[in-house]
Amino acid sequence: MNEKQLEIIQTVTAMFDAAPGEQYLSEFVAFTTNTGSSVKTLASLLAATDVFKQSAYPDALPDNEFAAQFVDNTVGSLVTAENKAWAASTIENMLNAGQSRGEVIHWAATALASVDTDDAHWGTAARQFNNKVEVAAFYSIDQGGSATSLAVLQQVIANVTDDIATVASAKALLESGVTGKVIDGYVKGATVFADLNGDGVHNEDEPSTTTDAFGNFTLPGVTGFGNLIASGGTDIATGEPFEGTMTAPAGSTVINPLTTLIDKIMQDSATTAAEATAKVLTSLGLNTGVDLLNFDPIQETIRTDTNATATGIALTIHAAAVKINTLISQAAALLSGVGVSANETAGIDLAYETLAASLANTTSAVDLASSSVIAQVIQDATVNSGADTALLFKAGAVIPDASKTISNLNQAISDAITGSTANKSSLLSSIAAIQIVAENTEATMQSGAAAGNVESTVTGTTGTSLTNAITTAGTTVGDVTGDGIPD
Numbered sequence: 001m002n003e004k005q006l007e008i009i010q011t012v013t014a015m016f017d018a019a020p021g022e023q024y025l026s027e028f029v030a031f032t033t034n035t036g037s038s039v040k041t042l043a044s045l046l047a048a049t050d051v052f053k054q055s056a057y058p059d060a061l062p063d064n065e066f067a068a069q070f071v072d073n074t075v076g077s078l079v080t081a082e083n084k085a086w087a088a089s090t091i092e093n094m095l096n097a098g099q100s101r102g103e104v105i106h107w108a109a110t111a112l113a114s115v116d117t118d119d120a121h122w123g124t125a126a127r128q129f130n131n132k133v134e135v136a137a138f139y140s141i142d143q144g145g146s147a148t149s150l151a152v153l154q155q156v157i158a159n160v161t162d163d164i165a166t167v168a169s170a171k172a173l174l175e176s177g178v179t180g181k182v183i184d185g186y187v188k189g190a191t192v193f194a195d196l197n198g199d200g201v202h203n204e205d206e207p208s209t210t211t212d213a214f215g216n217f218t219l220p221g222v223t224g225f226g227n228l229i230a231s232g233g234t235d236i237a238t239g240e241p242f243e244g245t246m247t248a249p250a251g252s253t254v255i256n257p258l259t260t261l262i263d264k265i266m267q268d269s270a271t272t273a274a275e276a277t278a279k280v281l282t283s284l285g286l287n288t289g290v291d292l293l294n295f296d297p298i299q300e301t302i303r304t305d306t307n308a309t310a311t312g313i314a315l316t317i318h319a320a321a322v323k324i325n326t327l328i329s330q331a332a333a334l335l336s337g338v339g340v341s342a343n344e345t346a347g348i349d350l351a352y353e354t355l356a357a358s359l360a361n362t363t364s365a366v367d368l369a370s371s372s373v374i375a376q377v378i379q380d381a382t383v384n385s386g387a388d389t390a391l392l393f394k395a396g397a398v399i400p401d402a403s404k405t406i407s408n409l410n411q412a413i414s415d416a417i418t419g420s421t422a423n424k425s426s427l428l429s430s431i432a433a434i435q436i437v438a439e440n441t442e443a444t445m446q447s448g449a450a451a452g453n454v455e456s457t458v459t460g461t462t463g464t465s466l467t468n469a470i471t472t473a474g475t476t477v478g479d480v481t482g483d484g485i486p487d
Contacts, residue, residue: 018157019140074129178252184435193226193229237429244349254292277293300314323413323414329439371407374406412461445457
């Protein structure tokens, strides 16, 4: 790595909290070389881009707030409030003197990188920054990381701290690639690919693979480090085909409905994976100490070396994921049946987008079994679709009954795990049986929505009708634990 590359990587790390990647680094080096421009000039140009303004610091942000936010984003709690205030004041004065935001970020990056890591005031922050730069350089130069999506490039250094051990673990992850699971129950035969440019489409240069009989996948090497997208395959617990797509941020080892919501929140509100994860956990009333991007709730439920509390946390998280999938799938069936979405796959994506926005904007816990909550999500989805007034009225006529149906199914999931003395695999089987009932209800929901009446879905998910349907479905439950044996 030469001095120019280092200076560019330092600047990009400070501006976007991201690695530049091979393509952008090459372009930035070529620009400065061919035009004779300095990296400081490059920084000024980057700060004028929509990417910078939309992902970090909008033009409407006053200079004093920009300065304070930039300092806090760069050093966090590693520096005292007094020293952060001094740095923010210095940056604000530089802006008032006519320097651009890009120029002051370039100054701050080079200044912080040069601080002695033993310095009592700024040393820890300098060590963290230089660790991030080291990993960013490893990805962009040594590994030739080809991602161009900002979200992926940010995840490259997202878990790097002032601890040198995090540098080694980040490099190891980038070298080894990604190994994980697709979970609805476990989904066999699903296609998984790493979305390196953020377009949501599997392009020729993006690696892909197919999950094995138990939902496992591996995307080897640095090209496997991207936003993960899974589609197709069969849920081995229910025997039903998996519909639509699920996603997860780069670096995840599970792909499920919860990671999909996290990914949607990151895309829609320019938040980090950690922030989006925290939002999903708190809004759904789940244990905030769980790393949802690397948590397999099925395996954590059936572990024999944990206590009842840990098992309960895992089971609750699995139940939440199933409730999300039930809401999304039934809503998509309604949306496609009414004609709001072109097909069920489009309806699934629309429903996920809408639910993610709802969770991102809420200040209180969301009950996924509440018919009013469910109705609002479906109503918002129809509005967000841009459907005409006739379709809005058509959807509105069936939303109350559809919401009751979804509420009945999700309440059954809650009831299955509340106060039960059944063994762990039996509890998971009970949830899978409800999933089968929900899958069987989708066709009726779609055809009923098309005809303008879904009352039969309410009848079929109420009282003894639901109980009998769950009992019948229980006889067809497959492998819920991933041990190769029907449960």
